[in-house]
Amino acid sequence: MSKPLTTAAQLAPLPFETRLQLVRETVEARISKTPTTNPAETRARLWVRWINANVLNVPQGQGVAA
Numbered sequence: 001m002s003k004p005l006t007t008a009a010q011l012a013p014l015p016f017e018t019r020l021q022l023v024r025e026t027v028e029a030r031i032s033k034t035p036t037t038n039p040a041e042t043r044a045r046l047w048v049r050w051i052n053a054n055v056l057n058v059p060q061g062q063g064v065a066a
Helices: 016-033 039-054
Strands: none
């Protein structure tokens, strides 16, 4: 069996600012590729999903109580 290419110990976490920049670029790329009548709604939905999953640790399909 072959060795894994990387292990968890070899992966360094990215700084939060770098992660935000990567998400911003990905969100804008998805909006530009997807025909939509309301890009602001799509942008907000994508950001909320990322924040819920990566900042608030909310499982997919569940909301945050206001």
